[in-house]
Amino acid sequence: MVLPITRRQFNAAALSTAFLPLISCKKKSVGANALKIGVLLPTSGHQAALGQECKKGMEVAGPVMQELLGVECDFLFGDTESNVNAGRTKAEKLIQEGAHVIVGCYDSGVSSAVAQVCEQRKIPLVLIVSVVPQLTEQGYKYIFRNFPTGPMLIKNGLMLMKDLFEYSKIAPKKAAFIYVKETYGETMKAGVDKILPSFNMPFEIVSTIGYDPKTTDLSTEVAKIKESGADFIIPATRLNDGMLLIKEVMKQKLNIMGIANLGGGGMYEKEFFNQMGDLSNHWISNTAWYNPKAKIVDPVSRVFAQKYPDSFLETSSMATFEAIHIACDAFKRAGSTNPQELRDALAQTNIEDHLSLGGPIQFDEKGQGKNVRSASMQNSGGRPRVIFPVEAREADPVFPIPSYTKA
Amino acid sequence: MTTFLSVGLNGVLIGLIYGLMALGLSVVFGVVRVVNFAHGEMMVLAVYGATILNALFRVDPILVAPLIALFMFFLGYGLQRGLINRLLHQAEHVQFIILAAVALILMNLQLMIFGPDAKAATVSYSLETFELGTIILDKVRVYAALISLVVAMALFAFFKRTLLGKTIRACADNLLGAQVVGLDYKHLYAISFGIGSACVGVAGALMSLVFNVTPHLAPELTLLSFVIVIIGGLGSMGGALVAGVFIGIVQAYAGYFTTPSLKSLFSFLLLILVLMFRPQGFFKKAF
Numbered sequence: 001m002v003l004p005i006t007r008r009q010f011n012a013a014a015l016s017t018a019f020l021p022l023i024s025c026k027k028k029s030v031g032a033n034a035l036k037i038g039v040l041l042p043t044s045g046h047q048a049a050l051g052q053e054c055k056k057g058m059e060v061a062g063p064v065m066q067e068l069l070g071v072e073c074d075f076l077f078g079d080t081e082s083n084v085n086a087g088r089t090k091a092e093k094l095i096q097e098g099a100h101v102i103v104g105c106y107d108s109g110v111s112s113a114v115a116q117v118c119e120q121r122k123i124p125l126v127l128i129v130s131v132v133p134q135l136t137e138q139g140y141k142y143i144f145r146n147f148p149t150g151p152m153l154i155k156n157g158l159m160l161m162k163d164l165f166e167y168s169k170i171a172p173k174k175a176a177f178i179y180v181k182e183t184y185g186e187t188m189k190a191g192v193d194k195i196l197p198s199f200n201m202p203f204e205i206v207s208t209i210g211y212d213p214k215t216t217d218l219s220t221e222v223a224k225i226k227e228s229g230a231d232f233i234i235p236a237t238r239l240n241d242g243m244l245l246i247k248e249v250m251k252q253k254l255n256i257m258g259i260a261n262l263g264g265g266g267m268y269e270k271e272f273f274n275q276m277g278d279l280s281n282h283w284i285s286n287t288a289w290y291n292p293k294a295k296i297v298d299p300v301s302r303v304f305a306q307k308y309p310d311s312f313l314e315t316s317s318m319a320t321f322e323a324i325h326i327a328c329d330a331f332k333r334a335g336s337t338n339p340q341e342l343r344d345a346l347a348q349t350n351i352e353d354h355l356s357l358g359g360p361i362q363f364d365e366k367g368q369g370k371n372v373r374s375a376s377m378q379n380s381g382g383r384p385r386v387i388f389p390v391e392a393r394e395a396d397p398v399f400p401i402p403s404y405t406k407a
Numbered sequence: 408m409t410t411f412l413s414v415g416l417n418g419v420l421i422g423l424i425y426g427l428m429a430l431g432l433s434v435v436f437g438v439v440r441v442v443n444f445a446h447g448e449m450m451v452l453a454v455y456g457a458t459i460l461n462a463l464f465r466v467d468p469i470l471v472a473p474l475i476a477l478f479m480f481f482l483g484y485g486l487q488r489g490l491i492n493r494l495l496h497q498a499e500h501v502q503f504i505i506l507a508a509v510a511l512i513l514m515n516l517q518l519m520i521f522g523p524d525a526k527a528a529t530v531s532y533s534l535e536t537f538e539l540g541t542i543i544l545d546k547v548r549v550y551a552a553l554i555s556l557v558v559a560m561a562l563f564a565f566f567k568r569t570l571l572g573k574t575i576r577a578c579a580d581n582l583l584g585a586q587v588v589g590l591d592y593k594h595l596y597a598i599s600f601g602i603g604s605a606c607v608g609v610a611g612a613l614m615s616l617v618f619n620v621t622p623h624l625a626p627e628l629t630l631l632s633f634v635i636v637i638i639g640g641l642g643s644m645g646g647a648l649v650a651g652v653f654i655g656i657v658q659a660y661a662g663y664f665t666t667p668s669l670k671s672l673f674s675f676l677l678l679i680l681v682l683m684f685r686p687q688g689f690f691k692k693a694f
Binding site for chain 2: 044045046048049052181209210211212214215216217218219220221223224226227239240243244247250251252253271275277279
């Protein structure tokens with residue numbers, strides 16, 4: 001039997017086969033200074049808007065880390081779909097694809113599942129947002145977070161509120177706490193119930209209202225707040241419900257001194273300003289924020305403005321950038337992609353010039369950032385501006401709000 | 408007492424919009440006997456249509472509602488003519504899977520095109536209210552509810568008074584008889600689906616004034632419409648409207664007297680009670 005192939009054809013095929021690995025490696029080829037970072041974010045599902053915002057931080061981190069640290073980031077991206085099971089599966093997939101370190105996942109529930117995977121597989125996880133305290137309280141060795149926990153956010157927020165009342169020489173007497181019934185909102189509620197009584201605030205909570213995360217109507221909730229006589233509202237909302245809340249407050253003409261949250265979003269996102277226009281002014285967010293006076297803000301803002309000229313840096317993008325910064329810094333110091341060495345380098349982190357407000361980035365023995373702080377931002381002129389702490393102030397506080405009907 | 412009345416009246420206003428939304432589903436089921444699982448996605452499409460026109464031309468969604476309704480009519484007509492008519496003699500689970508697939512495709516297309524952010528239309532009176540003594544009523548809700556009522560009445564009149572409406576009812580009532588007298592039932596089915604979709608179009612345009620909507624809300628809207636239609640009576644147009652108002656009031660007071668996060672629970676509780684004690688719903692079918 002004669003094979004239907006000539007010697008010349010065989011040689012050509014053999015030569016082509018020899019080159020195949022080179023071709024297939026070309027795409028994945030990364031330099032010695034490259035770190036494979038698995039990024040897990042909810043870019044679809046009900047938290048998609050927040051995940052998309054976080055992703056901007058990732059896109060900015062690549063060129064900035066190359067410029068500042070000489071580290072090449074090779075991002076392996078996974079969409080958690082705002083779903084715990086999908087998050088766990090994607091974490092496994094990214095680790096199989098060779099991620100040296102994972103950063104994610106914004107949502108505390110998803111982060112809890114991914115933390116288990118990373119701990120089992122001994123791959124470092126640098127958390128993005130994920131405020132549930134237990135994440136760094138379970139004795140995990142590979143989990144790091146430079147973001148305030150829920151209780152820390154509440155304590156920081158209450159301190160900042162006191163600063164605001166002291167500055168304004170006026171304080172509300174009755175407050176309503178309205179929260180979204182999901183992991184984040186429930187954490188905030190538990191924190192408020194536990195922490196607020198010990199803070200000797202000038203107001204008492206006269207109404208606590210939880211609502212469905214997928215709600216499209218907050219008229220009943222706001223009617224209940226109005227009935228309670230509250231003159232101050234503390235929300236724990238997401239973006240969509242934050243907008244619903246403020247519109248409803250205006251429609252029902254609540255006589256309030258202001259709205260200020262104790263951590264989390266809902267009132268500082270670009271989309272909030274896009275949709276609310278002038279009505280976005282005066283609302284206050286107390287949460288982790290970037291330090292507008294930090295040196296690193298310049299390169300970050302420059303790259304951000306190039307990539308997203310119609311947007312601005314905020315908590316989600318800042319937290320994602322910073323998680324990647326922490327991972328790259330550890331990689332640079334470790335000089336290795338070995339997960340154990342990366343983990344040890346992460347534990348020894350000491351970053352002076354960083355994006356978030358607070359002292360140098362350092363972790364305690366549990367992996368929680370020791371020097372993270374919150375800022376108080378008040379919306380004005382189409383973006384949030386830092387009003388406290390004083391050293392980072394961008395605008396003077398306005399409290400009580402002039403009148404929301406004129407806001 | 409003021410809050411109690413305000414909450415109840417707001418429930419009525421929202422309920423009328425719910426009713427119009429469910430009316431679209433009821434018309435389609437009542438005539439074609441197909442359950443439209445893409446109902447919520449079509450609703451969201453209408454909301455986005457109104458929102459985009461509002462953003463581009465600063466035009467009031469109420470004014471563009473007829474345009475949106477016309478677009479949705481042709482979309483519904485095309486869907487019935489091009490797809491669902493081919494499935495009429497297939498098993499129910501085939502129809503279910505196909506329409507669920509249409510829903511998934513529509514939702515993901517919306518996500519790709521419009522993104523995941525919530526959208527709502529803004530008009531000059533967005534934050535204005537009517538004040539009846541101490542009772543405050545949201546102006547956009549009042550307008551939206553009144554238009555819902557007018558559209559529902561027009562629809563009832565169409566089916567009761569016009570020849571086309573009567574032939575559609577004839578098809579729904581006795582398909583074999585309709586075929587015997589020479590009615591083109593496939594065309595009539597397509598018109599019915601188109602009318603149902605047009606209702607959804609108007610409801611969506613009105614909803615863009617009242618709610619912030621994301622593509623992910625679509626399954627919730629489909630489910631809510633099912634609940635309303637089942638409570639009102641499958642295929643009953645009047646039942647859908649009444650049940651919509653009823654659900655609006657129940658949800659409003661459930662939120663007022665208990666925890667607002669339990670609003671949906673009460674809708675489903677009501678559904679279970681209806682299925683247990685009056686499975687045919689509040690009203691008999693009208694077709």
